[in-house]
Amino acid sequence: MCIAAPEKHLQYVHQMSDNWRVFVVLSVCLLLANSTLIIYWFRNRWHNHPISRALQAHVQPPHSNWGSVASSINTEFRRIDKFATGAPGARVIITDSWVLKVTTYHVYVAAQSDCHVTVTECRQHQLSPDSASPIQLLTLRVHSINPAVRPFDIRLNSTEYAELREKVHAPIRNSANVVIHQTISELFLETFRAHVDLNQPYSLPSGQEVEPCIGCMQVSANTKLVRLCHGDGADIEPECEQCFCRPMWCLSCLGRWFASRQDQQRPETWLSSRVPCPTCRAKFCILDVCVIH
Template identity: 45%
Template sequence: MDTTVLVTIVYCFFAGIFVAPPTEFVSAGITIQNLLSGWLGSEDFNFIYYHIKRTSATVIAHSFIPLGYYLSLGLFAPEQTLFSLDQVEAGWLLFLVISLLLPGLSCICVLYWHRKKWDYHPLARQLSLLGDANSTWRSVASSINVEFRRVDKFTSGTPSRLVAVTDSWIIKTSTYSVNVAHQNDIHLSLSDSEEHALSYQNQMAVQYLNIQVSPVESGLKPFSIRLNSLELGDLKEKLQAPIRNARNIVIHQSLSDRFLQAFTETIQQNSVFIPPPEMELEQCIGCMQKPSNVKLQRVCDAPPDDLPQPTGAAPACVQCFCRPMWCLECMGKWFASRQDQLRPDTWLSGKSPCPTCRATFCLLDVCKILGRD
């Protein structure tokens, strides 16, 4: 094979790894983020400044790729005489001029962004549109940094391709840019989905969803986020707005999401619990987010405890006297966690101990509290 072609192929391979490192290289540390980690600082602690620096460094580093190609070719394919400027072909000379201009232009661009401590960086300009009249982009940045430090945020992906949702913000990072939107200012819609028969990570069919995030009032450009359909349940928990599915895309849910849906539908048909007027209902002690809205009452017609049980049968249901302390979702998750994990088909007919007093209950005994959703 011609040396020029060989050098080109090898160079493209390494440049490809450098621009879009596969997961193995991200963990092995051969990425801009890892090479420059000292200068970039901590993503968890100073999210916005980290990404301002990361995108700037990436623009500069990637602009050297054509020049690197020219130098490698000159070194490993000497028959092209690329290092003797009086003998080199006009085409190659043009390539050399462009590959020298690119790093120059990108350095000028980053220097411009860096003026007044990054006031001119595209991300800083974006943030200045997100604050109110009295706030600067720096105050918006520090609000995002504070929320990103919390452990209860949703994240998916690697630093250069990250989707993060905090209490008030939805953020997507890409190689050269970062998109930010406020949760109160967005419409979300499921734009399309892709299915892949095999994922190299776990040998199962995977579905990726593309969700369009459209800012309403801030005037920012819409962007789309992409994630595994199994992550949708966690994402929804963190989102304040619903995701519209106007195209009726069928979403592959995780096993626990599918069970939770079946659990909720079953409970809707059960009898309801009417709380006595003096009963005070507190927040669910599982998630601390929703009001407790279920009560365990033995309403199924299983034989009472004092009758002899057929051997090997599940324990009979027992009346639970606990006050309502759980929401429907947390009760569903608890119930699923007490079932045989290898036999999901038996879960709906299974039994579980009450999370507080250990009294056995079945799905029929879970009663929604009247007037609490």
């Protein structure tokens, strides 16, 4: 310090300028505070360390001390059948008897036998030109009957939900009535609907009746394929053809058909692909799907 800036007189505290004195005093205080905190954690063989405290909440038979809880977690963590997901800053790990969430500054631990899980929120991210596949992110809250364990949230992709259910023995409640889309095709239906809503609607010629959808027979057919995509300058799609079929399919059935005719390994191509009309085989793209009004 004194070699780099001799003119600042940093050898002696009483020769320094006031700003430097404040800086040095603060640095020393910070160092002392850190050391005190570490000594406090270290007392009684790390008895006060936050991770050790989180583990102490689970000291009950068969575990006699937090070291025994830690070794149980260690053993199960090494098994290959554990469930693990999430980014490094919010990793979720579920072993045979433990639910863990490891964040940058905290480790949350809940015993499977004590906890119950609630699906509280879902966020849907549509398939778009810049995302490879549509995703649905679920937030699950882990509550423990152990009063020393605070509830915590875990987040995962809906396609991992089935695997999580297999690993969690605790009941999982769906409080928010969240519709969980566990496959990429189900997720795609939401995207399909959102994109079709942007297309112009189709008005039925007067006197024409709509019939039930021939795919599900549950709702009335509400889609019509109209070749709208041609002549859009650079977006010209010469391969689309005009379909002359009367409305026969509902939007969900047409969306499922559209998804089923795609390369299942490459969902990022789905929006821009053409598939044949399920009835007459004329090629259409997502821009050509109109909802009947």
